[in-house]
Amino acid sequence: MPAWYEIIRVGKVPYGKGVFAIRTITAGETIGKVTGKVIDDPEYTSTYCIDLGDGVKSLEPRGPFRYLNHCCEPNAKLFLHETVYEDGTPGPTEVTVEALCTIEPEEEVRIDYAWDIVGAIPCLCGASQCRGWIVDPEQLPKLLKKQKKLTERDKAPQKSK
Ligand SMILES: [Zn+2]
Structure with missing residues (x-):
């Protein structure tokens, strides 16, 4: 070698x-x-x-x-x-x-x-097939679901006290 x-x-x-x-x-x-x-x-x-x-x-x-x-x-x-x-x-x-x-x-x-979902960070690799996240491809659907939930929570109207 x-x-x-x-x-x-x-x-x-x-x-x-x-x-x-x-x-x-x-x-x-x-x-x-x-x-x-x-x-x-x-x-x-x-x-x-x-x-x-x-x-x-x-x-x-x-x-x-x-x-x-x-x-x-x-x-x-x-x-x-x-x-x-x-x-x-x-x-x-x-x-x-x-x-x-x-x-x-x-x-x-x-x-x-192919990081575990716990360590996933946004990906900027520039590949045409970029997953958007540095994450294990198998865990990507789970991560996207989690992200969607977070975004929805952020968008939800704040409760007034
Ligand atoms: Zn990428």
Whole structure:
């Protein structure tokens, strides 16, 4: 596997940093392995942390992949890989970034954060299929319903005392 810096670079985007391809990345290609600090706390949350799938541990990524931005039509995805030590005991879960389609040089590499409804924030990714929210697509209908209720409540005439 080539080193990440032969494939991508960290660059500026209007609201911070992003990850950009420096050469053509083919669909299915592994862009790199996400490294960082494993946090063993189910309550832990941050903008960048990656749920390691067991409901307890999460990975707080280091650069460059810390700077992967969200897009509702992503061109890359995170994959979790179980590992085992030589003696057969389970090892740490590894996370890789893989291309979902061909990514052209200088194109931003983005993933779908698919956040839980609890952490959902409005999305400005600009994709034609943008969901309007950074949220798990499966939870979007629930979120929109909740938002509609909130808007209706705000519009309701105030009761005078
Ligand atoms: Zn979006």
